[in-house]
Amino acid sequence: MMLKFAVKQSLLATGVALLLAGCGATVEEASPDTAAMESSEDALLNLLPACEEPEELEHVVEHACLHAEYGPFEPVTAAALGAPVLVDVSQAHTAYQVTLPKRSQFNYAGRVSFLPDESGEFAFMLSRHRGLRIFEAATGIEVAQECRYNIATNVCSSLKTALIADLEADTEYHLEFRSVLPSNAAFTLIIEEAGHHH
Structure with missing residues (x-):
């Protein structure tokens, strides 16, 4: 049962990656962490009066x-x-x-x-x-x-x-x-x- 679940998860992840690649999205656009890092740095800069x-x-x-x-x-x-x-x-x-x-x-x-x-x-x-x-x-x-x-x-x-x-x-x-x-x-x-x- 666990193997079947892992295979489904792997296929889902592969499908999402292919979909993003097919739509022309880059790795950076697909990664929410980069935008989050940038906005957290911006929040620190906004501490200036x-x-x-x-x-x-x-x-x-x-x-x-x-x-x-x-x-x-x-x-x-x-x-x-x-x-x-x-x-x-x-x-x-x-x-x-x-x-x-x-x-x-x-x-x-x-x-x-x-x-x-x-x-x-x-x-x-x-x-x-x-x-x-x-x-x-x-x-x-x-x-x-x-x-x-x-x-x-x-x-x-x-x-x-x-x-x-x-x-x-x-x-x-x-x-x-x-x-x-x-x-x-x-x-x-x-x-x-x-x-x-x-």
């Missing part, structure tokens, strides 16, 4: 949106985690088209370098909802982000998220990005000043 002065930030986003749509564009491939970070994204008013290296079947991750020439608040605007982590390059200490701004489509349809962090001039930072889904492993990054130190 919402930015308190969205009107001021909207002007920064509107300006960045022009670059997101019209350039100049700079395609870059992030350095793999653990590798030397040679990719620099410090040029202002530039839409960096970032591609993350693949680490495993369901894991993409990489870092780029950012060197601000002035101290102040910077807005890191992304064409994805996933965020980033910021580390001081020399010490490896993570920099706390101040707030998160979810960009409405009526403000800019090309960008989805802005993260604000307070950085020091002439200090190199590593921006670390991760993704479970391939759709989040290639995205646009624009960095603009959001406020100066007085």
Whole structure:
């Protein structure tokens, strides 16, 4: 009886796999765990408080949106985690088209370098909802982000998220990005000043 049940289960699983393959679904689309992992990481990113002065930030986003749509564009491939970070994204008013290296079947991750020439608040605007982590390059200490701004489509349809962090001039930072889904492993990054130190 148990053997008959096991054979039925095996045939059912095989049938589902063939059905998915016949419909053109990939392994990633068929795996609910990848979407769950991505949404749980997004939930952690949403713990950042919402930015308190969205009107001021909207002007920064509107300006960045022009670059997101019209350039100049700079395609870059992030350095793999653990590798030397040679990719620099410090040029202002530039839409960096970032591609993350693949680490495993369901894991993409990489870092780029950012060197601000002035101290102040910077807005890191992304064409994805996933965020980033910021580390001081020399010490490896993570920099706390101040707030998160979810960009409405009526403000800019090309960008989805802005993260604000307070950085020091002439200090190199590593921006670390991760993704479970391939759709989040290639995205646009624009960095603009959001406020100066007085």
